Every structure is written in C-alpha cells, then in structure tokens.
Amino acid sequence: MIFVTTETLAKHYDRRLSTVITQNVMSFKEDAAPTIVDCLRQMFRTSAHSDFAIEVIPPASDSETRQTFSVHKCLIACRSNIPVKSERHIIHDTSPILFDTLLQFIYTDEASMTKDIVVPLLHLSRKLNVKGLEAECFNFLINRLTFPDVCMLYEEARLSQRDDVKEMCKEKITENPSIIQTSSFLTLSLGGLKELLSMDDLAVDESVVFNSVMAWARQGCEKKSLDVTSKNLREVLGDTVFTVRYIWLTDEFIGSVVAKSGLLDNDELSELLEIKLSGKFPSGRFLVQKRNWNENAENDVKILFRFLEIRNFEDCGFWSCDGDSLDAIALTVSKPILLCGVTLYGPRETKSGLYQVLLELRNGTECVQKLKIQMLMKKSSLTNLIRFSEPVKLFAEHKYDIVLRLKGPGTYYGALQNAEMFMSMQVDGCTEFYQPDIPRFNQDGVVFTFSNSQLGVGGRTDVHMGQIPEILYKVPVQDNTEKSLK
Template identity: 25%
Template sequence: MAASDIRPGFVDNWQAGKTVAECNRRMFDTEESCDVTFRVGSSGQVIKAHSYVLISRSCVFHAMFTGSLAERSDVSVPEIEPSHFRQCLLYLYTDDADIDADNATGLLYASRKYDITALELKCLDFLKMHLSVDNACVILEAADRFDEKQLYQEALTLVKNEGEQSLLSSGFLALSQQFVDEILESDDLAAREHVIFTAVNNWAEAECGRQGRAITPQAKKSILGDTLMKVRFPLLKSAFLEDEVKASGLLSDSERRKILDYRDNPGNGVHPFNTKERTANIKLPMHYVHRYRTETLPCVRNSSTHSISFSTSNDVMLLGYQLYGPHTPSGVSFYNVTSTLDYEDADPNAMIHDAQKYEVNEDTFDVLWEKAVAISANLWYTLEVEIRGHYTCCGTGGREQVACDATNVIFNFRNSNQIVNGTRVTQGQIPALIYCPA
C-alpha cells in the first residue's frame, strides 16, 4: 500500500500474526531501517543489514560494530560470494538457511569467519550426509581448509575407493596440486593407470587455463613437475604408451623407449618411474563354481539373453562368470556380451552393468568385471547376460546346489523370473560363476 493511500490514523499492521523470524525476514528483505552496508564479492554487490541483529547473533559482528574498534557502517567482504553471504545473514535473522551442494562450503567459510557456530555445524552435517563420489574432491579440499580431520579422512577414503569416477569428476580438475599429489601417490587408489594418466593430463590442461597459459606439452610439464612421476608409467599397456602418452607430449621418445625396454629387460631398471602395482588393483584369487555336469549341442542363436538366480552360504566377492564359446571352434569368434547383476526382484538399479567385446577360440571364456561385486550371504541375486555373436554350446545336468570345498562356500541356484532362450538351473548358458572369498 502506497503512503498516499493510507487513511489518516491508519497503521499498516504488517507484523500482525507473524513470528519473530517472519518479521525479521521482512525487515531484511525490504531493507527498512538498515544501518549497515556490505559490499560483497568481487563485484562489490551491496547487501544491507541491521547492526542490532548482527551484534546480537555474532561475537565477531559485535566487535566490528561496537566499542572503540568499531568499523564504519560500510564493510567490504570481497572473498565471499554474495549469495552465500546473504544466506549467512538470513540465518542470523531467522535461524534458518537453505543449505545445498552449491553453497555448503561457502556458508561453512562464512560461518567460520563470523563465528556462527550453529550454522557451521549445520554445514558440516550437510557435507557429511551428502558426501558422494561426485563431490568428494570438493569436500576433501574444504575439509582440509577448515581442519575437519574426520570429514577429510572420509572424503579421501571415498576418493580412493571410487578412484576412477573420482579422477574423472569436475571436482578433481579443480583441486590444488597438493591434493592431486596426495591422491595419486596412494598405493590403495582403486584406478587403472591409464585412467590416472588421463586425469593428470586433464588436470594439467585445466591448470593451464587457470594460469592463462596456452595448452602445450611444455606448459603442462612445467606445471606438473614432480606430479607427473606419480603416474606409474611402466604399468601402462604398450599401445597406450605409444598412442595416448605420445600424443600428450608428457614423456619424451627416449623416456617411452626406456619403459618399453624395461618390459623386455626388467633387469635394466627404469628409474625414476614407479613400477609398484597399486594394491587396490592386484588381482584377487579366482575360484569357479561350475553348474553343469555335461556340455551338449549348440543352443544359442546369435542374439540372445540368458539369466540365472543364485545365493551363497557366505559373503563372497563376485569377479564375473563364464560363458560357453562356439560349438565348432575354427579360428576366432567374436562376441559382444552385456552383463547385468542385481538383487532378485529389486528395482532396476543394477549393481553392475557391463558391456565388453571378446575374441574367443576356446570352448568356454571368462567374463571378468573391472571391479569385484560384494555378494552378501543368503540373499538372492539375478545375473542376466545378453550375448551377440556366433552360435555357442550349452550345458546340461545342472545342479541346484554346488559345494565349493576349497573355500567352504555353498552356491544355490534357481530359475530366474526372466527365463529367456532356455537357460535355467538344469540347462543352458552361464556354466560357472567366478568368485573369491570376501
């Protein structure tokens, strides 16, 4: 209501029915009677506030605006984003803040700066509850900056355990070099070396951009320095060394030849390159549980889906499974294989979904996943396999229960709810599961 529309003696009682928080929020939003001006962020955006509210809620603001050391009512805060600063002030006015993935670390910084303990705890709780592989790198650096040791360790553990996804996240590209080094030098980083190399190369290119430098091999090598040697180049496949590494320009021809020569003559040494296998990637001992007693005539056409359900008496790590190959091996046959594993009758959020191409010249071949899957005892799982390629053999004389004496694990099998193309307990494809004890 405009001032000219107010009748004589009429008072705009906007406060009626509102809580203290609601009244404070209106005063903040309308900037009525504000006596403090903040110029926030690199742009100096103006945000106005009431010194009484700030003084009553923060000892830092109390010191800023009272006593002999009181500042002027015009305060510069260039290091905090305006949206984050506004949310921080709103918390002081209302005891409430909209904390999300985009502002949690910014609000944490602001709450630390102005000693707003309750908001700080809310931010930390949010980060702990929402820690994921997609934001673990961001939270890792924030936890270090704020000396939150437990949160730091939780984030670092997640980064290493989910190594490949972490290294390929946008958060990794934004890390400072200190944290890149800490992650890459870990023996227990669960990532293949070619993924690690790709992440390092991507990070170097991102850092060139931050420093305003052209992306050249010389610039990347200059920026990386000792970080480049965190990549364990002797563990890379020869083809990757000759293609991707060569194209990056991060190793000289002589350095690549030295590594290739080491492959043929390990006694020559390959200093200063690290040859140690990362422990997370050391292959687990494989055991096979075979379902069938016999192998029969061709059973699978060139495009088909097969499934079987199983449970185990003990916790195990499922490494993959075995398939029958061509029924008349002659040269190499090619198969495109897609694997899906999930709890039986569960939502369609597969524990694993893997697609690979195989060159086969044997009666059977192994389908091994890049990462083992934890199988819990006495739960039923369903493995579904799509095979595209030549005709294959099938097995008969299948068993509902197989005891593996070497590991004291009992496997139980039953027909899945998705029986297609004849694979079931008694006959069909998927002759064996490949596992190791948990």
C-alpha cells in the same frame, strides 16, 4: 568470489529485511518467558538496538541489489572475522540473500540449507570465519553425499583443513575407484589431485590413472586458455606428473600412449625404460611402490568405466526402468579378454530398490551368456555389480552386444563418453591433442571400442549416455604382455 543466482536463493528464503518491524521494540507474548535464543532471534528479525552496519554488494553479474544490514557489533565480533572497529563495513562480491542466511546463524545457530546453496554458504562461512556454520555445511554435505560429489567434498575439506572429512572421502574413493574417471575428478585442485593419486590403495590399473591425469591436464589447459600441447600439459601438472606409477605400465602402453603424449621428455622415457629393463628400483622421481590392490595383477579383475559423469535427471525425471525397454551397447576388443560381468546404476529416489534384471551377451544371433535374476540395488553404491558365474572369453575383432532389460525404480545414468579423451598428432614439431570421433579405450594393452547396438528397443543407452557404466574383465595370462618385475 561467491557466486549464487538470485533465483536459486529467493526460491528458498524470505527476504527478512523487507519485513518492517519497529526497530526499538522487542515484543513477546505477555505470558511467555523468552529465552536468550528467543531474544537473539528477535534482535535478528527486528535489528532492535543495532549499533553497526554491514553493506553487502553482490557480484556485478548478479541481478541482486546491494543491501545494508543493521546488526550488533558484539555478536559480529564474537562470531566472525568481520572488522568492527568502525561503524560500518562493506563486503564485496557476496549475495545479500546468502549473507542474510549466514547472519541468521550468527544470531541463532540456525540456518535453512538446501543442496543448491550449501556450497556457496560453506565458501562464505569459511571466508568470514563463521566456524559453526562451516561445520553445519559439512554435516549437510556428508549426510547427503553421493559418489559423484566425493571429489568436491574432498576439495572443500582440504580448504577447511578438515582431515577427518578428507579421510572419509579417501575411503569412499578406495571403495569406488572408478570415481577418478568421472567429471567430478576433473574439478580437483592440483594439490588435491596429487594427494589422491599418491594413495597406495587406489584400486585401478595404472593406465587408468595415466588417462585420468591427462584428462585433468587437458581441462587445466582450457581453464588457463592454453593450447592443449604436450608442453602446456606438463606445465599445468608440474611434479604431479610423477604420481603415475609408470614402472607398472605395460611396455606397449608406454610406447603407444605415454611416449606419444609427450608428457615425459626423452630423458625421462629413457630412464623409465632402463629401470624396467634392469628390474632395479632406485629411489628417484619414478615411484616404484606398487598399489596395494595389484599384488597379483594377472589374476585381477579390471574395470573399464564408460562415462565421465553420473546424472540423475534432476530437472527431467530419471532413467526409466519399465521392464519393456531394452538398453544395449555393442563392444569390440582388439585382443581376447575374459568378460567377468558388468555394473548397473542404482535407484535415484530411494535408498534401495528391488529390480528384475535380464542381461544377455550376444555374438550376432548367438546368445553367449544369459542371466535372469532379481537383485536389490543400493543408492549408496555408485554402481551395482552383476558378475557372470564364469568369465566369458571375447575374441578379438568380434562385435558383441550387451543387452539389458531392467524393471524397477528409476535410476541414475551416465553421460559423456570416457573414451581416450585425447589423441595426439605432430604439428610443426610439437605434440597437439584432439578429441576422437569414436568411443575407444586403451587399457591393459587392449583397445575397447563401443558402438550403438541395433538390439536396443525403446532403451536410450548408447555410446554417449545410459546404463551399463562399467565392464569387468580379465586379460588372459598368455595375452598379457606385461613383463614381471623382480
């Protein structure tokens, strides 16, 4: 079913059918030599010499009224899969205004598109097999692609069997793997989820993959009106549960998170632990291939992504970077880490922007690290990296403040904390899940806890929204409990 609001469409399109033109007259300027396109465009506008009727009935929830379009059977038969054997055809659950746009393309190879209607138009063109319009919709989406839309575009490419677009999306995800921690990732179908998580080049820690799979499964339960229990989570995932490379998770993470989630049953957990202890990798349900990025895991810089969504204040401006306000967030870790840097969102309205950046890491009254730089940030990147010249050691259970002063064009911002989106509890012998009250992340055996900083002045960054979306860190070798698998 195709849903799009009347208000959105009417904002961008004229109701051409309301124009009263004599049906049997196709008039052109006397001195003009009309082309075939001119004639087809005039036929579309006037319905001159029409021999077929298409009645379009909108969804019951839509305020539009049904409309009948007088068209030309030959063109409809050549350019779509609409049956033309009779004198009339009815299309249900479709916006008449949206259909008018599709009809314009059938006649003229032209269609006025905006980002508000391009996805519903793509769905309609796929439903009615208007291939040229389907391709135009993809071109529109690709040319205006932002990283939060990559998963949506990937899913549309799957439905249209556009392998070229799928590969482009995979490249984008390889370049910006934190996409799997955003809300757009949760919109994937089960098939799309399985395909993306099977990528060997997905450059994230396996604990991030597990948490993202759990987030997707929780939403899957909600879509099906199922209670969020371990049994139902497993049911909505099916064999996609084994796209997680459990063998490369730390023993601590398996014990404290995986086992408590109930996603694997006791026999599967026993098999997993036996494989890890033996160091032998038999072929079976547990994938043993290590993701390509992670050949030297103890030396790799890890990424912690704070937010589920990237927003742009489409209706109420953008994230202000006036150079006077201070955005700040407080961070506590359960084990020592080496903080390597942070990332910032880039400009919303321009392709790139020059920014004055002042970044401080504070431990109480002490300034542990300070960077004052000028940097060019790009809109095409999901996030822009600021790396410290040397990693800074953060000690366990110390509260640190990350303070940012940013001057430049308005930016995107993050929203909805991407904390452990589930915590488990046993109820009548079953594992059930609930939302935590504080933004806490368990990654690489380290618990990261964020809180609102008292050092923010005029800035709006907090645990729920704002700047500083990613933390880059290393786990010191002596603190990494992962056993080497030979």
